[in-house]
Amino acid sequence: MAQIDSLPPLREVIAEHGLDARKSLGQNFLLDLNLTSRIARNAGPLEDCTVVEVGPGPGGLTRALLAEGAKKVIAIEKDSRCLPALKQISDHYDGRLEVIEGDALKFNPADLADGPIKIVANLPYNVGTQLLLGWLTMEEWPPFWSSLTLMFQKEVGERIVADTASKHYGRLGVLANWRCHTEILFDLNPKAFTPPPKVTSSVVQLLPREKPLDCPIRALEKVTAAAFGQRRKMLRQSLKSLAPDAEDRIVAAGLKPTSRAEEVDVAGFIALAHAFS
Numbered sequence: 001m002a003q004i005d006s007l008p009p010l011r012e013v014i015a016e017h018g019l020d021a022r023k024s025l026g027q028n029f030l031l032d033l034n035l036t037s038r039i040a041r042n043a044g045p046l047e048d049c050t051v052v053e054v055g056p057g058p059g060g061l062t063r064a065l066l067a068e069g070a071k072k073v074i075a076i077e078k079d080s081r082c083l084p085a086l087k088q089i090s091d092h093y094d095g096r097l098e099v100i101e102g103d104a105l106k107f108n109p110a111d112l113a114d115g116p117i118k119i120v121a122n123l124p125y126n127v128g129t130q131l132l133l134g135w136l137t138m139e140e141w142p143p144f145w146s147s148l149t150l151m152f153q154k155e156v157g158e159r160i161v162a163d164t165a166s167k168h169y170g171r172l173g174v175l176a177n178w179r180c181h182t183e184i185l186f187d188l189n190p191k192a193f194t195p196p197p198k199v200t201s202s203v204v205q206l207l208p209r210e211k212p213l214d215c216p217i218r219a220l221e222k223v224t225a226a227a228f229g230q231r232r233k234m235l236r237q238s239l240k241s242l243a244p245d246a247e248d249r250i251v252a253a254g255l256k257p258t259s260r261a262e263e264v265d266v267a268g269f270i271a272l273a274h275a276f277s
């Protein structure tokens with residue numbers, strides 16, 4: 001296993017601080033420093049930016065980010081048991097790590113740092129999608145972040161990168177690919193984690209498109225929710241609840257009222273958002 005710094009191995013850190021993993025906090029720790037370094041390298045270069053990490057836990061990925069040269073890491077952790085272990089890392093890396101105790105859902109990372117931000121995280125599975133949607137659907141674009149390098153359950157990763165050709169295509173794929181280039185970088189076997197989760201995980205990267213098609217965001221959220229909420233139904237049925245003249249609006253968007261959500265590409269949904277806004 002790689003020796004990336006002179007801090008104790010993560011298993012020792014976990015034992016010393018009694019960090020037995022809690023399911024309620026989505027705690028599946030990544031202890032292999034080869035893998036955490038691989039994630040950090042894929043997020044790089046890190047020298048000129050602030051990295052925001054959600055859920056550092058015992059600090060495996062945090063250490064890799066710092067060892068890879070991150071100018072500054074700001075880590076938000078909900079579990080106060082992890083704070084002493086993270087303090088050791090902060091001391092070792094000369095204060096380049098700032099730890100915030102709290103719920104990441106309550107923070108806008110844009111308020112935490114000036115200048116370019118990259119978000120890198122092995123996300124807790126129970127709030128990962130919600131956090132991603134928050135970072136994707138802000139009014140301001142280009143966003144405050146220059147890249148997202150995030151670990152999800154593989155099935156969520158497949159939904160993020162999906163287009164109409166994929167059986168995983170849905171609301172998440174539309175919202176992500178409208179504004180970002182998305183890519184699954186690599187998969188991780190459950191055995192890479194302690195404790196192992198039930199499913200394979202994927203590291204996904206999202207890079208903001210410079211000029212995504214202009215679109216009313218809240219209307220896009222509404223039409224994708226309604227259309228994929230009843231994905232097997234024709235649009236004229238699934239969008240009926242949004243407007244009495246839904247069928248006319250679908251035609252105005254250049255689509256067939258008999259199409260189903262999974263046949264409509266991102267540009268089609270943007271046209272629908274305009275027609276229903």
Ligand code: SAM
Pocket residue numbers: 025026027028029030031054055056057058059060061062076077078079082102103104105122123124125127
């Ligand atoms: N980064 C570590 C690693 O890779 O081994 C831990 C990843 S673990 C999958 C998810 C981490 O997120 C845990 O440390 C957990 O306590 C933390 N967490 C869970 N919910 C959170 C929330 N709402 N806000 C901030 N951290 C949270």
